[in-house]
Amino acid sequence: MHVCSVRSAAVTVAVAGTLIWAPAASAQPSEPAPSASADPAETPAPDAGSVEITAKDTAGGVLPDAVFLLLDSAGQEAGRGQSDARGKLTFPDLAPGVYRLKQTATGSTLHEVVADQDVIVTPGNTTRLTITDPFKAAQVLLQAKDDKTGRLLPGATVNIGTGTSTLLTLTTSAKGTASGELPVSSRRTQFWVKEIKAPAGYSRYKPTKTFTAGPGAPVTVTITNAKTATVPKPDPSDKPTHHPTDSPSSPDGPSSGTGGTTPSASGSDTPESDSSPAAATSAGAPTSKAPAGSLAHTGADATPWLIGGAAVLITAGGGALLLARRTRTHSPTDDSTES
Secondary structure, three states: OHHHHHHHHHHHHHHHHHHHHHHHHHHOOOOOOOOOOOOOOOOOOOOOEEEEEEEEEOOOOEOOOOEEEEEOOOOOEEEEEEOOOOOEEEEEEEOOEEEEEEEEEOOOOOEOOOOOEEEEEOOOOEEEEEEEEOEOOEEEEEEEEEOOOOOEOOOOEEEEEEOOEEEEEEEOOOOOEEEEEEOOOOOOEEEEEEEEEOOOOEOOOOOOEEEEEOOOOEEEEEEEEOEOOOOOOOOOOOOOOOOOOOOOOOOOOOOOOOOOOOOOOOHHHOOOOOOOHHHHHHHOOOOOOOOOOOOOOOHHHHHHHHHHHHHHHHHHHHHHHHHHHHHHHHHHHHHHHHO
């Protein structure tokens, strides 16, 4: 009996335990299932993009060793690199968005870096850029000089260009020089220079000169100017005065009352004379005719004959005057005698 009671108590306990814990045991499985909120599901990442850069110069040559920096929209560095021997550089695995590209070095002493620029990266695409670095400008020194003394001249203005384009205009200062930067497009570029305004008191240098300049190299251009010929202006107060010239006169001929000069030997200025045959006979002046076929005698050849004829006429006139005076002197005496 005792044994049975013990078994019965065990069963009771077992039964009691089953009644109490069975519901709880059925509610708690042996391996709990994971909660959905403990590990959320992962969203797939968007496709990345890239940027590919090719560095060149204005002449078309590639630029190795050019350094670039890529910044994201927040200003944080997204990549940094250097171009290879082909001038290429790639920034891979970039999230889509807008980036800022900065060039920090050209890898050459002849070139200048370009300005910063924005780059747009799109999902799954490669953005390709060609960066063209300009050559450094040439440093030009202009001089204007006197072509005789070599003195520097202020106020000379010139145009400098290439082809049909004017790239630079310079005017020399009080020191006779001017300087400026001349953009070049290759390692050796040819330019022309033409003066458009000369210094005061000088003539303009008309020829067009040519010269060659390289990137970043200094070059001196010299033009020469000649002084303009100056003609003195006449003074209004100075009036021309006429000084008559004395012509040589014959020792035997009378002097003129105006200045003691003899009449000119030209045809228009020859003194008038009685050309009748009677007068010529009374004066005793020989008459001669120019032979046929000979040239007419000039006034200079007739001058001795004119002088001689004038002397004969004066002598004859003096004799006639003396005879008339004597006649008048004797006339009253004869009248008084007759009366």
